[in-house]
Amino acid sequence: MIDRGGSRRDECEAGGEDAGRLEVSMGPQHPSTHGVFRMDVVLEGETVVRLKPVFGYLHRNHEKIAEQTTYLGSMPYTDRLDYFCSLTSNWAYALAVEKLAGLAVPERAEYLRVITAELTRLQNHACQMGFMLQDLGAMGTPMMYAFREREKILDLFESLTGSRMMCNYMRFGGCRADAPAGWIEAARGVVGDFPRFLDEYEALLATNEIVMARTQGVGVLPRDLAINASASGPVLRASGVGYDIRKTDRYGVYDRFDFRVPVGDHGDCYDRFMLRLLEMRESVKILEAALEQIPAGPVIDGKVKLRNFKPRAGEAYGRIEGPKGEIGFYLISDGSASPYRYRVRPPSLINLTALEEMCLGQKVADVVVILGSIDIVLGEVDR
Amino acid sequence: MERLASIQARIEAALPEAKLALAANPGASGQHSLVVEAAHLEAVARRLRDDPELQFDYLSNVTGVDWLDRVETDKVRVKREYQGEEIEVEESVERRVPGYLEVVYHLYSVARGTGPLVLRVRTGNRTDRVDVPSLANVFRGAELQEREVYDLFGVVFTGHPDLRRLLMWEGFSGHPMRKDYVEPDDYEYEPTPHGEVAAKASRRYAKRGQP
């Protein structure tokens, strides 16, 4: 378009770049790409006219590794997909295997799964909001507030699973261990305190003029495109689609809880930001009910032989509503001890499909905000 | 299965030339699938999306599966002459079943809350007839996932707007998720400027009188 010929050298000699266009490679060592992620951005002035995401810097072929190990062997690897939400990844994988092998889960384990998944959602959303504010240039303060809350939840995870981030807690047909004594009460305390943090966050940020100016009308993802581009999770719901797998699939025991699905009408960064806040409020409601109702009983089906686990031939796709969106596992079994095909449906990657549409015509400073509002973890994007 | 059959009937009624086949899933999940011929894939997908009764508007998951060439042994009874007399013996005959690459689509309906509908399409073989029409023009969500399948399995999606490798780097040869892929001893090795840098450094050290 404004290609005026001339060699690269001339351009350098002329001092600086083509005045019309500037090609900037954002990443992989950029402070706001949330990991080793690159975007080839073409700018006119500061306006983005082209953006190509480049993936694969963290690729380790997780799927190939899983196809070479046993079913149980890849459970710890799922922790490393989205290292912020290891428990939901665990659950999605366990759910797919349970579908594949036709296993039932004891009720207490279902409750524990709901509790850990919603706690994961709380800490993921809180951190996402903190990171997004960090991308907006808020000097770490919102992030530190979010991390303060996350610490409490990670402490809970630690006492339940023995690990803070790589929890590796779910098993096929249940959970690895029952909650230690006093854990439910501790969780109740954390959940009870959480709304205060949400109120504080909302009061400080939701009506902040700079936050509104920076996020409203920025990175709009229209409803049609959101569905068509397979966006999921808060990104999809911010675009006005009230689609929540917890409601449609009714997996686990989610049908026993009364919660609502907030929906945004604009599909911009502010909607995605606020939606996470509202979702956290609903999660708190689920958690309060689940911690109240949790029954006694075993946490794992004793008949499942985890050591030499060989489901019969067949295939299954299991998905759950992870904090970042629909995380699914597609498994094909050929009757042996390791899956013939193991596929992760990574919400972080697929939510990036429409990244270019969201960024075109915006300023370069908005790109990092849009990326932050999508909420990606590169461990999952690149697998 | 019944629901899938009715979907099949509905699509075949709308698109008479497209022949769908049911593929049963022997496992416990009960997720059976429809096998579509590659030539009609795009039309079928469009129909699935736009049909007011079906409205499978959400392509959740696209993935590839590599089915290797199989050798199946059939037992046949043949008559053989043995020591002058003709007897009937049982013999196993090896039959080579050609392998293929398969692309699996998981469709959901956001409008109706139904799903998953599993759609499968198969390539002609694993070597030269590996092209499948792209669904990126029907479902934008297929864009990155098809690139991934192309990258890791080598399925060529015709009509894809930007078919490049997704996860592996440009210039990488081979498709790592294929079952017969042999890993190189060292992924990391590639010609780097390191040799040049080292040579430069050694020149400099030589000047300073060091080895």
Add this chain to the structure above:
Amino acid sequence: MNMEGILALTGWGGLRWVGPVELFERGPVWLRDWAVGWLPEGAKVWAEGLIPAVAVLAVFGLLFGLATVAERKLLGRIQNRPGPNRVGPYGWLQFAADGVKMLTKEDVVPRSADRVLHFLAPIVMLAPVALSLAVIPYGRDLVAADPRCGLLFFFAVGSAAEVAAFMAGWSSRNKYSLLGAMRAIAQMISYELPLVLSALTVVMMAGSLSLVEIVEAQSGYWWGVIPRWHVMTPWGLAGLLLFMAAAAAASNRAPFDLPEGESEIIGGFMTEYSGFKYAIFFMGEYFGMFAVSGLAVTLFLGGWQAPLAVLEAAPSYGWFFLKLGVMIAWFIWVRGTLPRLRVDHLLNFGWKYLLPLGALNLLVAMVWRGLGGWAFPGAGAVRWLACLAMIGLPAILWGRLLMRSRGWGPRVYRYAS
């Protein structure tokens, strides 16, 4: 030390008995005169210029170190963490460790950089800022230079910072640097205007461009208790707020730190700087913050004047630095609180909001002076409130209107059925 005072050196080596109040107040001047008195006649004129320069640089150099630690500690408190607490007592010597680290780091210059400009840019950044510290009166008779156009001098030398930012960004041959330089220039040019305009109000009311005279114009008290600082008038209050907003932008401080914008363009024009040069940029930025804070104190907060008559016993420079500290704390607080603006918001804010309000503030100041003749009971309060409404209401309404015209505002969310 007896109660009447102590033997002190006054003037050119003379000795006399003075009280402690006078000693602290006049001490720095006497010290200078005493030191100058030892020198031969030809060197005296040089020494009289150099001693204050060295003193200013030393004081602000130390303040720079302390301010970096204070900033980190205060940000830490804002963010629920302790901040630096290892080096020295309560971490207050952290700046020394940082300084040693900075100065011993490798100085990396990109291969394709324009070496000369790359080298000069930090100097061009720091030198004018340090110059602008010369005209600020730190205490009674405690000013390095008092030109007749002190305020103009301040802004004139400050304009070199734009050139420095451009030099740094262009010479680094880095796209992020270039973007940062463009942003820096656009921002500095846009915000110089509101900055000057809000200072102009003071000039108009004080009737002088000399900062010393501006401070003297603010001496005295209303009813003996309320200091006659400019900030105590409606136009002064509005002027201070406008000035601080523009000053934050002019000194690249949050939320206007776009030229550095570390989450967007890495480090802006400083991306390719390391080691000593980076330290100098950093120092220039802090000196700029001190300079505009000092100017704000001088213009609006009464400079070195004490807030109450009884407190005038404390040395005047003490009051100045106390107020300066408050200003710096304000900058740090804002930095810890607000997200960053976007470049087009920034320019809109400068041109569409600060500039009209600055012009309006001039008008308000005129009205204030015009209403000075009122003599009925309660006239002071009516005058005060009328002027405040004249600037305050447009500020609020215009801000609301600008926000609404973009469709920005709180939202209500629905829930899926």
Add this chain to the structure above:
Amino acid sequence: MLRRLVHCALCWTLSMAGVAGLYILAGAEFLGLAQLIVYVGAVAILIVFAILLTQRRELLSIERLTAGSWVTGVAVAGLVAGCLWIGLAYTRGLGGAGGASGGPALETRELGELLMGRYVVAFEVAGLVLTVALIGAVILALPFEQPREASGRRADRPAAGEGWDARRQGGQGA
């Protein structure tokens, strides 16, 4: 010699700062500082910007000077220096009379009163002319053509809110 135009512009800035210094030494403090603000701060940056944003690449580097241009340059420089020297040498009281130490330096206040009193018409007309020039420059700088694709979406992709598929399929889908 300096072949990069940016260097030249920066040198020009430097010489303007030098002129400002001369003004100040000559006692015209206000004029000197105004010179610094206007030329060093604003105009220099505008020039540098104009260079950066100019679409004509050939302007950006200057050909190496030939012998002829050297001669011309030196001659012009000498001429200017000579004129200055003659002017200075025949001015009475060079070396102190006009300096900051004394002499009839114009006070800032008087300058302002003159500009707003006796010469107010000229001052305002100059201001008006400059404003007109500014508006003219803005009009000239406005793009003539339709806004390029920079203004928003990629040409082959639909704008926000439109059906994604409809545009891409030429209207047959959705």
